[in-house]
Amino acid sequence: ELKVEQNPLFLSMQEGKNYTIYCNYSTTSDRLYWYRQDPGKSLESLFVLLSNGAVKQEGRLMASLDTKARLSTLHITAAVHDLSATYFCAVDMGGSQGNLIFGKGTKLSVKP
Amino acid sequence: DAGVIQSPRHEVTEMGQEVTLRCKPISGHNSLFWYRQTMMRGLELLIYFNNNVPIDDSGMPEDRFSAKMPNASFSTLKIQPSEPRDSAVYFCASRRPPGNTIYFGEGSWLTVV
Numbered sequence: 001e002l003k004v005e006q007n008p009l010f011l012s013m014q015e016g017k018n019y020t021i022y023c024n025y026s027t028t029s030d031r032l033y034w035y036r037q038d039p040g041k042s043l044e045s046l047f048v049l050l051s052n053g054a055v056k057q058e059g060r061l062m063a064s065l066d067t068k069a070r071l072s073t074l075h076i077t078a079a080v081h082d083l084s085a086t087y088f089c090a091v092d093m094g095g096s097q098g099n100l101i102f103g104k105g106t107k108l109s110v111k112p
Numbered sequence: 113d114a115g116v117i118q119s120p121r122h123e124v125t126e127m128g129q130e131v132t133l134r135c136k137p138i139s140g141h142n143s144l145f146w147y148r149q150t151m152m153r154g155l156e157l158l159i160y161f162n163n164n165v166p167i168d169d170s171g172m173p174e175d176r177f178s179a180k181m182p183n184a185s186f187s188t189l190k191i192q193p194s195e196p197r198d199s200a201v202y203f204c205a206s207r208r209p210p211g212n213t214i215y216f217g218e219g220s221w222l223t224v225v
Contacts, residue, residue, distance in 0.1 A: 033213055042203065043155075045213040088155065090214075099145060099168065100214055102155040 006103035023089035031092035116217035130192040137206030
């Protein structure tokens with residue numbers, strides 16, 4: 001059974017600080033996705049990582065994928081309050097009929 | 113694209129009643145997913161369809177839950193009879209596989225009292 005583990009599950013940061021969220025998974029996959037969810041809202045796609053070594057950046061967020069280590073990271077640079085949300089990683093089961101298995105999410109709170 | 117459309121957005125029902133949730137995927141997407149989200153269990157895949165055919169329903173909690181996709185633009189998730197422990201947010205999502213992200217609807221917030 002594929003397991004997707006995120007850590008930390010809760011993260012309280014000060015504005016301007018840097019931090020990294022980790023996503024480990026237990027089986028071979030070369031596709032990983034990051035989503036953001038604001039309270040009471042749906043999940044919004046942030047990044048699609050489709051190969052080993054893939055790196056994507058959008059604003060203060062940067063995601064990377066190491067398929068050999070079965071690890072993805074979401075790095076936050078100089079956090080601002082607007083980044084407060086829950087971030088999920090999801091691993092693609094693969095194939096043309098695959099689904100995504102989600103981690104439990106990391107609830108990020110950025111304080112002034 | 114209009115996005116994934118779900119209805120109802122909110123539903124409060126009494127235990128024992130039948131609940132039907134509806135979903136219209138993004139046009140051209142041939143995979144459709146039903147997820148359930150709770151505080152305790154996080155985001156769980158209930159069932160997914162590919163080209164209107166159920167591929168994996170192992171996440172469906174029990175026989176009280178059923179899902180159908182009669183055509184490429186419509187799916188339903190039915191709970192009969194409903195129980196308080198079914199209270200959750202139910203998300204429908206769709207995508208064009210492979211290697212494409214899943215797009216989520218706004219969710220159906222279900223409360224069973």
